[in-house]
Amino acid sequence: MLRVKFGGTYLADKDVSGLNGFTRTLIYESDRKVFRLKTETKLELIGNAFTFVYGEINKANCTKFDLIVEDDCSGNFESIFNGIVYSSDIFLDPNKCRATIETIKDNSYSAVIDALQDNSVNLYANFSPRCFEVDIEQFFVKYYDINGVALPNRKSYKWFDVLKFLVDYYSNGTIDFQTNVTEEIWVTNGYNLRAQSGDINLEYFEVNFFELFDNLSKLLNLAIVIEFDAFNKPILKVVYKSYLTNGGLIKTLTDDDVSFDFAISIDKSRQYNSVIVGSDNYQLNDEFYNIWNDENPMQTWQKRELNTCSSCLTERGNNLDLVVSYIIDSDLILDTLGGSDSNDENVFLIEGIYSTLSAKIYSIPYAIVHYNRLFINENVINRYSNEINCYTKDSLAGDGVFIARGLESKVFLNTQGTGMIGTARDLNYISSGEYNSIKDNGTNAIDTFITGGDAGFTYVIPTNGNYQFQFKGTYGLIQFNSIDVRIRLGIRVYAGGTLPYVGVSNHIHEEFIENLDYDYSDGQIPFFISLTKDLNVGDLVVCFVFAELDYNFPNPNGFLFEVGVKDYEFNYIGCANEDTVTQSSNDLPFLANFSFLQTQNEFNELVKTNKRYGYFRYKGSRLFISSIENNGCKSNGIFYCDKLPECT
Numbered sequence: 001m002l003r004v005k006f007g008g009t010y011l012a013d014k015d016v017s018g019l020n021g022f023t024r025t026l027i028y029e030s031d032r033k034v035f036r037l038k039t040e041t042k043l044e045l046i047g048n049a050f051t052f053v054y055g056e057i058n059k060a061n062c063t064k065f066d067l068i069v070e071d072d073c074s075g076n077f078e079s080i081f082n083g084i085v086y087s088s089d090i091f092l093d094p095n096k097c098r099a100t101i102e103t104i105k106d107n108s109y110s111a112v113i114d115a116l117q118d119n120s121v122n123l124y125a126n127f128s129p130r131c132f133e134v135d136i137e138q139f140f141v142k143y144y145d146i147n148g149v150a151l152p153n154r155k156s157y158k159w160f161d162v163l164k165f166l167v168d169y170y171s172n173g174t175i176d177f178q179t180n181v182t183e184e185i186w187v188t189n190g191y192n193l194r195a196q197s198g199d200i201n202l203e204y205f206e207v208n209f210f211e212l213f214d215n216l217s218k219l220l221n222l223a224i225v226i227e228f229d230a231f232n233k234p235i236l237k238v239v240y241k242s243y244l245t246n247g248g249l250i251k252t253l254t255d256d257d258v259s260f261d262f263a264i265s266i267d268k269s270r271q272y273n274s275v276i277v278g279s280d281n282y283q284l285n286d287e288f289y290n291i292w293n294d295e296n297p298m299q300t301w302q303k304r305e306l307n308t309c310s311s312c313l314t315e316r317g318n319n320l321d322l323v324v325s326y327i328i329d330s331d332l333i334l335d336t337l338g339g340s341d342s343n344d345e346n347v348f349l350i351e352g353i354y355s356t357l358s359a360k361i362y363s364i365p366y367a368i369v370h371y372n373r374l375f376i377n378e379n380v381i382n383r384y385s386n387e388i389n390c391y392t393k394d395s396l397a398g399d400g401v402f403i404a405r406g407l408e409s410k411v412f413l414n415t416q417g418t419g420m421i422g423t424a425r426d427l428n429y430i431s432s433g434e435y436n437s438i439k440d441n442g443t444n445a446i447d448t449f450i451t452g453g454d455a456g457f458t459y460v461i462p463t464n465g466n467y468q469f470q471f472k473g474t475y476g477l478i479q480f481n482s483i484d485v486r487i488r489l490g491i492r493v494y495a496g497g498t499l500p501y502v503g504v505s506n507h508i509h510e511e512f513i514e515n516l517d518y519d520y521s522d523g524q525i526p527f528f529i530s531l532t533k534d535l536n537v538g539d540l541v542v543c544f545v546f547a548e549l550d551y552n553f554p555n556p557n558g559f560l561f562e563v564g565v566k567d568y569e570f571n572y573i574g575c576a577n578e579d580t581v582t583q584s585s586n587d588l589p590f591l592a593n594f595s596f597l598q599t600q601n602e603f604n605e606l607v608k609t610n611k612r613y614g615y616f617r618y619k620g621s622r623l624f625i626s627s628i629e630n631n632g633c634k635s636n637g638i639f640y641c642d643k644l645p646e647c648t
Contacts, residue, residue: 001071001072002019002022002069002070002071002080003069003070003072003077004016004019004043004067004068004069004070005066005067005068005070006045006049006052006053006065006066006067006068006085007052007053007056007065007066007067008066009052011045011048011049012047012048012049014046014047015045015046015047015048015049015050016043016044016045016049017043017044017046018041018042018043018044019043019069021041021631022039022041022069022631023039023040023041023629023630023631024037024038024039024080024081024603024607024629024630025037025038025039025040025627025628025629025630026603026606026607026612026625026627026628026630027626027627027628028223028244028625028626028627030269032114032224033213033217033222033223033224033241034109034223034224034225034226035223035224035225035226035244035612036106036108036109036110036224036225036226037081037106037226037607038105038106038110039081039083039104039106041104042100042101042102043100043101043104044098044099044100044101045098045099045100045101046097046098046099047097049099050097050098050099051097053065053090053092053099054092054094054099056087057087057090057092061087062087062088063086063087064084064085064086064087065084065085065086065087066082066083066084066107067081067082067083067084067085067101067104068081068082068083069081069083071600073599073600073601073604078604079232080600080604080607081104081106082106082107082232082234083104083105083106083107083111084104084105084106084107084111084112085101085103085104085105086103086105086111089101089102089103089104089105090102106226107174107234108175108226108234108236109224109226109236112170112171112174112175113167113170113171113175113209113236116170116209117166117170117208117209117210117213118208118210119170119208120206120207120208121165121166121169121206121207121208122201122204122205122206123136123138123157123162123165123204123205123206123207124200124203124204125169128168128169128170128171128172128173129172130172132168132169132172132173134165134168134169134173135165136157136161136162136164136165137157137158137161138155138156138157138204139155139156139157139158139186139357140152140153140154140155140156140357141153141154141155141156141186141188141352141357141358141359142154142356142357142358142359143193143333143337143350143358143359144337144359144361144369145334145337145338145369146334146338146369147369148361148363148369151195151337153195154188154192154193154195155188155192155203156186156187156188156192156350156352157186157187157188158184158185158186158187158354159185159186159187159212159216159349160177160179160181160238162187162207162212163177163179163209163212163213163238164177166207166208166209166212167209167236170209174233174234175233175234175235175236176229176233176234176235176236177235177236177237177238178227178235178236178237178238179237179238179239180237180238180239180240180243181216181220181222181238181239181240183220183351183374184351184352184353184354184360185216185349185350185351185352185374186348186349186350186351186352186359187207187212187347187348187349188347188348188350189202189205189343189344189345189346189347189348190327190336190340190341190342190343190344190345190346190348191203191205191341191344191345192205193333193336193337193348194336194337194339194340194341194344196344202344202345205345205347207347211325211326211347212326212347213238214324214325215324215325215326215349216238216349218321218322218323218324218380219322219324219328219349219374219375219380220240220383221240221241221242221383221384221387222238222239222240222241223238223239223240223241223243223244224236224237224238224239225237225239225243225244228608243613244613244624245588245613245615245624245640246613247610247611247612247613247614247615248614248615249614249615249616249617250606250611250614250615250616251602251616251617252616252617252618253596253616253617253618253623256597257596257597258594258595258596258618259594259595259596261593261594261595262592262593262594263592263593263594264590264591264592264593264641264644264645265590265591265593266589266590266591267586267588267589267590267591267640268315268318269318270387270388270586270588270589271318271389271586272308272318272319272320272388272389272391273307273308273317273318273319274305274306274307274308274319274320274391275305275306275308275319275320275322275381275384275388275391276303276304276305276306276319276320276321276322276323277303277304277306277322277323277377277380277381278297278300278301278302278303278304278322278323278324278377279301279302279303279323279324279325279326279327279328279329280303280323280324280325281325281326281327281329281332281343281346282300282301282302282303282329282331282332283329283331283332283335297377298376298377298378298381298441299376299377299378299443300329300376300377301328301329301330301372301375301376301377302329302377303323304377305319306381306391307391308389308390308391320384320387320388322380322381322384324349326346326347326348326349327343327346327347327348327349328348328349328350328372328375329372330370330371330372333348333350333371333372334369334370334371336348349372349375350371350372351371351372351373351374351375359371360374385585386585386586386587387586387587387588388586389585389586390585401439401440401441401442401572401573402439402440402441402442402444402445402459402570402571402572402573403437403438403439403440403569403570403571403573404432404435404437404438404439404440404445404457404569404570404571405435405436405437405438405568405569406430406434406435406436406437406565406567406568406569407436407566407567408434408478408564408565408566409428409430409434409545409564409565409568410428410478410545410562410563410564411426411427411428411545411546411547411562411563411564412426412560412561412562413425413426413485413547413548413549413560413561413562413563414559414560414561415549415551415559415561421551422550422551423548423549423550423551424548424549424551424561425546425547425548425549426546426547427454427544427545427546428454428544428545428546428564429450429454429455429456429457429542429543429544430456430457430542430543430544430545430568430570431447431455431456431457432445432446432447432457434457435457435570438457442462444459444460444461444462445457445458445459445460446458446460448460448499448540448542449499449500450494450499450500450501450542451500451501451502452500452502456542456543456544457542457570458540458541458542459540459541459542459572460496460538460539460540461496461535461536461537461538461539461540461541462537463537464534464535464536464537465534465535466532466533466534466535467532467533467534467535467541467572468530468531468532468572468573469491469530469531469532469541469543469570469571469572470528470529470530470531470569470570470571470572471489471490471491471527471528471529471543471568471569471570472526472527472528472529472568472569473526473527473565473566473567473568473569474524474525474526474527474565474566474567474568475487475489475515475524475525475527475545475563475564475565475566476518476520476522476523476524476525476563476566477518477520477561477562477563478562478563478564478566479560479561479562483520483549483551483561484517484518484519484520485518485547485548485549485561485563486514486515486516486517486518486547486548486549487514487515487518487545487546487547487563488512488513488514488515488545488546488547489512489513489514489527489529489543489544489545489546489565490510490511490512490513490529490543490544490546491510491511491512491529491531491541491542491543491544491570492505492507492509492510492541492542492543492544493507493508493509493510493531493533493535493539493540493541494506494507494508494539494540494542495508495536495538495539495540496536496537496538496539496540497538499540508539509531509533510531511529511530511531512529513527513529524566527565529543541572543570545563545564545565547561547563547564549561587642588624588640588641588642589641589642590621590640590641590642590643590644591626591638591639591640591641592618592621592623592637592638592639592641592645593637593638593639594636594637595634595635595636595637596634596635596637597633597634597635598628598630598633598634598635599633600630600632600633603628603630603635606625606628612625616639618645619645619646619648620643620645620646621641621642621643621644621645621646622641622642622643623637623639623640623641624639624640624641625637625639625640626638626639626640
C-alpha cells in the first residue's frame with residue numbers, strides 16, 4: 001500500500017489517483033553522467049488535495065511542494081521516493097476541480113542540480129539565494145616560470161571545494177557533496193595566474209557546476225551518483241566511472257525469473273566512429289620551446305579527432321567527445337604566468353600538489369618546465385580504454401610515425417689553391433638543426449654521433465620488425481655552378497652500439513642513388529630513395545649527402561663549392577597494427593533488455609545500498625544496471641552486458 005505526503009500533509013487515498021501505476025526507475029543517464037533514482041509517474045489530485053494545491057498556487061504562483069511516497073511493504077510505512085513538484089509542472093482544471101502533476105523531480109539531482117547547473121556563481125558569494133551560508137577556501141599557490149623560477153601567491157581553488165560550494169549554493173544546504181577522486185587539481189583563471197588584484201569579479205571569478213564537472217569528467221572519466229546518509233539526506237558524489245561497476249554479485253537470475261521477452265543486441269551507443277580529445281583553447285609551436293614536439297598530437301593538449309580502426313561502425317555523428325573548454329595547455333599556462341593578459345577571464349585546470357600548495361611541474365625530456373602531463377591526449381584517452389574499441393592515434397599511422405622536413409642541407413667542396421691538382425669530397429649526415437619540421441609520434445629520433453664529430457638525426461628502431469624509410473626531395477649545386485661533380489644520396493642503417501665509427505663506415509644496410517657526372521646545368525633534380533628492411537631494436541637509421549670533385553685548374557685562393565639537397569623529407573610511416581592502433585576494447589559491448597521478477601524490497605535495497613553497483617548473473621553473462629523500472633513485483637531492465645548469454 002502506498003501513501004503520499006504532499007506539501008507536508010498526507011493526502012487521503014480517495015483524493016489521489018495514479019498511485020497504482022507508480023513506478024521508480026534506477027538509471028544511469030549517460031548524457032548527464034549521473035546514476036540516480038527518478039519517476040515518470042503522473043498523479044491526479046481531486047477533492048481536498050485539489051483545494052489545497054489550488055489555494056497554494058493562488059497565493060503564490062511560484063511554489064515548490066515536497067512530495068514523499070511511502071510504502072508499508074515491511075509492515076511500517078517507509079519512504080521509497082523523495083521528490084519535489086514545482087507549480088509550473090502542475091496543470092489545473094478548475095471546472096473539474098482536478099490538478100494533474102505532470103512531472104515529479106527527485107529532491108537531489110533533477111530538482112536542484114540539473115535545473116541550476118548552468119547558473120554561474122561568483123566565488124565570493126557568502127550566502128545562497130535562501131540565505132544558507134556558503135564558503136570556499138582560497139589558496140595562495142606557488143607556480144613556476146619556464147626556467148623553474150618560483151612564482152608564489154597565485155590565488156587558486158581545489159576543484160572539489162568549488163563543486164561543493166556550488167552544490168551548497170544551488171541546494172541551500174539540502175544536499176551534501178562527496179568524492180572518491182584523488183587527483184589534485186587547482187582551479188584558477190588567467191587574472192590570478194598573473195598575480196593581479198583590484199578587480200574582485202576576476203579575483204573571485206564565476207563558475208558553474210556543469211562546465212566544471214563536464215571538463216573534469218571528460219579528462220578523468222567521472223560520473224555522478226546520488227546516495228543518501230543515515231538520515232536520508234541526499235549526497236551528490238563525484239566518482240570514477242569504474243565505481244558504477246565495482247560491486248559484486250547482486251543475484252543470479254534463472255529462466256524462471258526472466259521473461260520470454262529477453263533480447264540482447266550490440267550497444268550501438270558505444271560503437272564510436274571517432275574519439276575527439278584535447279582542448280578548444282591551445283597553442284602550438286610556442287616560442288619558448290625548441291624541444292617540445294608539438295607535431296605529436298597525443299603528447300599535447302591540442303584538439304584532435306582519432307578515427308576508429310574497428311569494423312563496428314554505427315550511426316553518423318556517434319563520436320566520443322572528450323574536448324574540454326577550460327585551459328589545460330602548458331604553453332598557455334606559461335604564457336599567462338609570463339604576463340600575457342589574453343586569458344584573464346578564462347578558467348584554468350592545473351595539476352597540483354595540495355600538501356605543498358604548489359603546482360606540479362615536469363621537466364626534461366619534454367621541456368624545461370611544463371604542466372599538466374595528467375591531461376595530455378594520450379593519458380586522457382587511456383582512461384577510456386575499456387569503453388571503446390580500436391582507434392588510430394594518428395591519421396597517418398601510429399606511434400612510429402616519423403617525418404622530418406628541411407629546406408636546404410649542403411656539403412662543402414674546397415679546392416686547395418693556386419696550381420693544385422687533387423680531389424675534394426665531403427659527406428654530411430643531416431642533423432636535427434637542418435630540419436625545420438619534425439613529426440615524431442614515438443619520440444624515436446635523436447641526434448647521434450656517426451663519427452667523432454659528425455652527427456645525424458637518427459631514427460632509433462623501437463621494436464623488431466619490418467620498416468620502410470624514405471628520403472626524397474631535389475639535389476644539385478647550390479653555389480658556384482660551373483663544374484661537374486659526383487653526388488651520392490642515401491639512407492644508411494647502423495647496428496645498435498656500433499657508433500661512432502672510426503675509419504671505414506660500418507653500416508649494415510644502405511640504399512642510395514648516385515650521379516657520377518652531375519652537370520651544373522642540370523639544375524635541381526628530383527630524387528626518391530626507399531629502404532625496406534627487417535630491422536632489430538636499437539638499430540640506427542640516418543640519411544646522408546655525399547659529393548666529390550676532381551680539380552685541375554688554376555686556383556689562386558681556392559674555391560668553395562656548395563652541393564646539397566632542397567625541400568627534402570626523411571620519413572618512416574608505420575603501417576603495422578602494433579604501430580597504428582590501440583589495444584583498447586569495449587568490455588561491456590552488449591545491451592540486454594528484459595523483464596524479471598523483483599520485489600519492491602529487493603528494488604529498495606538496490607536504491608539505498610551500494611549493491612546497485614554490482615551485477616546480475618544470467619547464463620554466464622554479467623549484467624550491470626543501465627536502468628531498472630520497478631512497479632512493485634516486477635521490473636523492466638536494460639543492462640550493460642559483458643558477453644552473450646549461453647544458449648541452452
